[in-house]
Amino acid sequence: MSAAIETSAPSAPARRARNRALARFVRHRLALFGLGAIIVLVLLCAIGPYLWIYNDLHIDIRHRFAEPFMGAHILGTDALGRDLFARLMSAGQVSLTVGFAAMAISTVVGTLVGTVAGYFGGAIGSALMRFVDAVLCFPSIFLLLALAAFVQPSLFSITLVIAATAWMEVARVVEAQIRSLRERDFALAARVLGASDAHIMFRELLPNAIAPIVVASTLNVARAILLEAYVSFLGYGIQPPTPSWGNMLNNAQEYLVTAPWLALLPGLFIILAVTGFNFVGDGLRDALDPRLDIT
Amino acid sequence: MTRFLLRRLMQSLVLLWLVSIIGFAVLHLAPGGPLAEFTLIPGMTPAQLKLIAHQMGLDRPLPVQYWEWFRRMLVGNWGRSYRDSQPVLDVIAAHIGPTLELMVSSTIIAVVLGTWVGVLGAIRRYSVFDYLATVGAMIALSIPTFWFGLVVIYIFSVKLAWLPAGNLYTVGNGSFLDYAVHLIAPSVVLALVTIAIWSRYLRASMLEVVNQDYIRTARAKGVPERTILFRHTIRNALLPMITIAGLQLPTLLSGALVTETVFTWPGMGRLFLDSIGYRDYPVVMGILMFSAILVLLGNLIADLLYAAADPRIRLD
Numbered sequence: 001m002s003a004a005i006e007t008s009a010p011s012a013p014a015r016r017a018r019n020r021a022l023a024r025f026v027r028h029r030l031a032l033f034g035l036g037a038i039i040v041l042v043l044l045c046a047i048g049p050y051l052w053i054y055n056d057l058h059i060d061i062r063h064r065f066a067e068p069f070m071g072a073h074i075l076g077t078d079a080l081g082r083d084l085f086a087r088l089m090s091a092g093q094v095s096l097t098v099g100f101a102a103m104a105i106s107t108v109v110g111t112l113v114g115t116v117a118g119y120f121g122g123a124i125g126s127a128l129m130r131f132v133d134a135v136l137c138f139p140s141i142f143l144l145l146a147l148a149a150f151v152q153p154s155l156f157s158i159t160l161v162i163a164a165t166a167w168m169e170v171a172r173v174v175e176a177q178i179r180s181l182r183e184r185d186f187a188l189a190a191r192v193l194g195a196s197d198a199h200i201m202f203r204e205l206l207p208n209a210i211a212p213i214v215v216a217s218t219l220n221v222a223r224a225i226l227l228e229a230y231v232s233f234l235g236y237g238i239q240p241p242t243p244s245w246g247n248m249l250n251n252a253q254e255y256l257v258t259a260p261w262l263a264l265l266p267g268l269f270i271i272l273a274v275t276g277f278n279f280v281g282d283g284l285r286d287a288l289d290p291r292l293d294i295t
Numbered sequence: 296m297t298r299f300l301l302r303r304l305m306q307s308l309v310l311l312w313l314v315s316i317i318g319f320a321v322l323h324l325a326p327g328g329p330l331a332e333f334t335l336i337p338g339m340t341p342a343q344l345k346l347i348a349h350q351m352g353l354d355r356p357l358p359v360q361y362w363e364w365f366r367r368m369l370v371g372n373w374g375r376s377y378r379d380s381q382p383v384l385d386v387i388a389a390h391i392g393p394t395l396e397l398m399v400s401s402t403i404i405a406v407v408l409g410t411w412v413g414v415l416g417a418i419r420r421y422s423v424f425d426y427l428a429t430v431g432a433m434i435a436l437s438i439p440t441f442w443f444g445l446v447v448i449y450i451f452s453v454k455l456a457w458l459p460a461g462n463l464y465t466v467g468n469g470s471f472l473d474y475a476v477h478l479i480a481p482s483v484v485l486a487l488v489t490i491a492i493w494s495r496y497l498r499a500s501m502l503e504v505v506n507q508d509y510i511r512t513a514r515a516k517g518v519p520e521r522t523i524l525f526r527h528t529i530r531n532a533l534l535p536m537i538t539i540a541g542l543q544l545p546t547l548l549s550g551a552l553v554t555e556t557v558f559t560w561p562g563m564g565r566l567f568l569d570s571i572g573y574r575d576y577p578v579v580m581g582i583l584m585f586s587a588i589l590v591l592l593g594n595l596i597a598d599l600l601y602a603a604a605d606p607r608i609r610l611d
Binding site for chain 2: 130
């Protein structure tokens, strides 16, 4: 967040604007709650597996379907007697990694497309934006499945596929920003001084469009985690034995009667992570872009 | 008006053409391809595979294949399913009914509940209800639809046994009531996201209308608050929601696919998932095109309705 704001010169008005932004952010308690949830989840998934007494792959068929909160397996065990808490933590590593990586890729692609389209406008701009419109005509899960089903599923390919269905919003936001910034005096000044197109696009205009990009990419992490869950639940995402929050729910429907916790718990982890990023994204929007404040 | 309609139709057709190229590229550039299914048959020789590829026209250059498909698609020949050789349009037609019924009933639920939550949130701004509605909407948007479906099945089918856990109807019972009972759970599950979005946008729209001069005028004239709310505020706040409703179609279709999977609802979403499993390219491509047409048509109709409902909007 600070990186986003410090792009403006540290003059007195800018400092005041920064303080106001921070105040709004702090006031947004939900955003702080979201940030807390994300930090706890990330730490839990990153460190937890090394500290927890059970290994996520250890099969113990005699203790299968152990209920949560009843014994040593704090969140119970699955159909093979694997410790659910251990599995949720290592699944979290996978799901969060996919979420962050897909966000990074989709942000870079969306920013590139949006910047080029907004800066050049004309035929190039409208061709790129019509392409964005066309991809948005597909319901996202349909496109996601069509892509995911026909590639060899791996952590990397699933990340790419999710990014491929999530970059369009960023492109739209950036395109609108760049198109209006292009007409400003400082852009004209840079052009008069003989700066290259690339310099104007990426050194002059883009730094001024960082705020909405930060907001959009935060919300995109939430979206990417959800999309991973969907595609893995439907069987075309992360493949077992690698656990992910989505594929842990893949067989859960069969056990809904006998072992409902197998369905409930991974879902709660997904919701916690996704709500966390949505709350932070919403808070950042309030803090960075007061014009969008509709409350 | 006519000019607007013509221009929008042209734009939509260009977009559809792009959609068809993207869809075709996604399916045909992927490794494996339509032949993958046949390589699994035991004893299949490379020569036989080559023959199949030739007979399916897969050995021709991709642009030629695309042109052949595109040319036929324009005249309503969307190819035949690889699975059972039925015409693609017939296959889609056989599955679209349950999906549309699901989408319509969930939209009705979402509009009724979303309007109630949105209006109440706006007139009691910053109240406990408003705060809960805001947080609730954000959480609702973070819940995976399939997980919510599983929770609903667990509570209402497994624990309480009030509702069936899936399917269109009970075998041997063709009554409308039986069908309606089966429709409840999937509709509510699908409606969740739309309720959240609808209530948020309506609340914002209400707050905008409340500050308009004509509301102040009505109040100054001594019009009762109730009348102002129901006759002036809500009605005007609902106008821009027509556009929002149109924009929700892709989300609704995505949600329908997931909901149909959880509730074994034999609609277009399930058909898509099954067709992907069978690598039934013509049907997959057909559904992609069909849903894009549905999305574009939805947006166009929403724009026209908006113009018809609000005379201030000029379409030209």
